[in-house]
Every structure is written in C-alpha cells, then in structure tokens.
Amino acid sequence: MAETFNRSAHSAAFEVAADLLAGSTHTVVLAGAGMSKESGIPTFRGEGGLWTINGEPPLNQYDTFSQDPGRWWERRLEEGRSDGFAQALEQSEPNNGHRALAELEDMGIVSHLITQNIDDLHRRAGQTSITEIHGNRYWLRCISCERRWPRQEYTIDEAALPPTCDHCSGVIKSDTVMFGEPIPPTALRRSGDETAQADLFMTIGTSALVYPAAQYPIEALQRGLPLIEINPEPTPLTELATVAIPGPSGQVLPALVELVRKRLANTVARKNHQED
Numbered sequence: 001m002a003e004t005f006n007r008s009a010h011s012a013a014f015e016v017a018a019d020l021l022a023g024s025t026h027t028v029v030l031a032g033a034g035m036s037k038e039s040g041i042p043t044f045r046g047e048g049g050l051w052t053i054n055g056e057p058p059l060n061q062y063d064t065f066s067q068d069p070g071r072w073w074e075r076r077l078e079e080g081r082s083d084g085f086a087q088a089l090e091q092s093e094p095n096n097g098h099r100a101l102a103e104l105e106d107m108g109i110v111s112h113l114i115t116q117n118i119d120d121l122h123r124r125a126g127q128t129s130i131t132e133i134h135g136n137r138y139w140l141r142c143i144s145c146e147r148r149w150p151r152q153e154y155t156i157d158e159a160a161l162p163p164t165c166d167h168c169s170g171v172i173k174s175d176t177v178m179f180g181e182p183i184p185p186t187a188l189r190r191s192g193d194e195t196a197q198a199d200l201f202m203t204i205g206t207s208a209l210v211y212p213a214a215q216y217p218i219e220a221l222q223r224g225l226p227l228i229e230i231n232p233e234p235t236p237l238t239e240l241a242t243v244a245i246p247g248p249s250g251q252v253l254p255a256l257v258e259l260v261r262k263r264l265a266n267t268v269a270r271k272n273h274q275e276d
C-alpha cells in the first residue's frame with residue numbers, strides 16, 4: 001500500500017538514483033500500468049485486474065477488425081463508452097508521479113518516455129517526447145501510413161464507415177493496439193532509436209514482462225547502461241538494476257526530483273565559485 005512506503009528506509013537508494021539522474025542528459029524511461037493504477041485506473045493483469053476478473057479479450061480482436069472494419073466501427077459507435085474501465089479513465093487525473101516525470105523532461109534529463117499506458121495521463125501531465133507503444137485511447141490511427149490524430153479533432157461520418165485517411169485512403173482504427181495487432185513499426189523504431197542513444201534507463205511501475213516493451217531495459221543493460229527501477233514489488237529486473245526503489249512512483253519520483261534539483265543547484269554554485 002502506498003501509505004506504508006517508508007522513504008527513509010531507502011535513503012541510500014534515493015541518493016544513488018539522484019546521482020545517476022543528475023549526471024544524465026538522455027534518460028529513457030519505460031513506464032507501465034503501475035503509474036496509471038496510482039491515478040485510480042484498473043490494471044489489466046494481476047490481482048484485481050480487469051482481465052483477471054472478466055477474462056482476457058478475444059485474441060483475434062484485430063482479425064475481427066480487419067475482416068470488417070465498417071462493422072467494427074458501427075458497433076463501437078453504438079456501444080459508446082459505457083464500460084467501467086472507460087469511466088475510470090475519464091475520471092482519472094495525472095498524479096504526482098506523472099508530473100515529476102514531466103519535470104525531469106523539462107530539466108533536460110529525461111529525453112524520451114516509452115509507455116505501455118493508453119490513458120493519456122503522461123501527455124496531460126506535460127510530457128512531450130512519448131512513444132505510446134500500445135497506442136492512446138483518445139487517438140485514432142491510419143493502419144496504412146500510421147498517421148495519428150486526437151479523436152476529438154476527427155469528424156467521423158457515420159454514413160461512410162470505416163473512416164479513411166485523407167493522406168493515403170487507408171482504414172482508420174482506434175489507436176489502441178488490439179490483441180493480434182502488430183505494434184506499429186514507427187513506435188518500435190522510435191523506442192529502439194531512443195534506447196540506443198540513452199545514457200541511463202529507468203523503469204517505472206512495470207514488471208517489464210510484456211514484449212516488446214520488455215526488451216528496451218534489457219538492451220540498455222546489455223550496452224552497460226545503469227538502470228533505475230521504481231516499482232513497489234520486485235520484478236525480474238530488480239536484481240539486474242543498478243538501483244531499485246520499491247515504492248509507488250507518486251511518492252518516489254517527486255522526492256527524486258527534489259534531490260536532483262539540489263545536486264544541479266550545487267553544481268552550478270561550484271562552477272560559479274570556480275569562475276570567480
């Protein structure tokens with residue numbers, strides 16, 4: 001439980017993580033459902049997860065879409081967004097962890113975020129350099145040219161379903177990656193390129209078990225990069241991480257940002273002193 005996290009019991013880990021972040025100019029982050037959960041969004045897998053309770057969605061979701069996208073869109077528009085998950089999403093707000101991560105981007109430390117979350121909370125918190133590897137629930141995507149649009153900015157003509165792309169006439173679908181649907185190649189390329197340029201890797205609120213997302217921290221480790229893990233429970237990466245902080249991101253990240261700010265302020269003060 002979030003309330004029981006005792007920061008002072010992990011002060012050494014905080015110091016190590018703050019040193020690594022303060023020295024980085026290209027941290028790449030992989031964030032997962034743990035961050036969303038702290039904003040009240042149910043997870044899919046694990047105890048109490050939507051799929052654990054309701055069963056996993058059909059594995060041929062994408063086949064169903066591809067076979068008759070027009071029918072899929074009709075159903076989608078009829079159903080609206082009445083399920084509990086949609087309601088939880090609509091009521092959710094970015095938490096302190098999302099905001100602290102966006103601050104690390106502002107500070108020139110985090111240069112890219114690869115997220116498995118589809119809830120738009122990172123963007124709403126101010127993060128700008130993002131790859132949403134499983135898509136974004138509030139966006140649409142052309143399956144041919146991979147152009148993406150916020151759903152609100154796109155008028156769907158219900159008399160001409162499925163909607164098609166103005167640029168290439170390809171079929172437009174919801175941006176969220178369905179079961180059986182390949183992850184869009186541009187998302188994979190961007191994630192790989194950013195990881196290849198990273199000087200530090202950080203995983204937050206993810207067990208890093210689901211591929212392809214799981215491959216990025218492994219690639220970083222193979223290149224000899226330091227790895228920071230922030231996750232309340234141990235994961236297969238915990239043992240491999242340079243430093244692991246077993247707390248909720250909403251508490252850990254703001255505290256880290258505070259420590260990093262102090263370090264950067266000291267560095268500037270020392271530099272000014274030397275120049276005097």
Ligand SMILES: [Zn+2]
Binds near residue numbers: 142143166168170
């Ligand atoms: Zn297109």
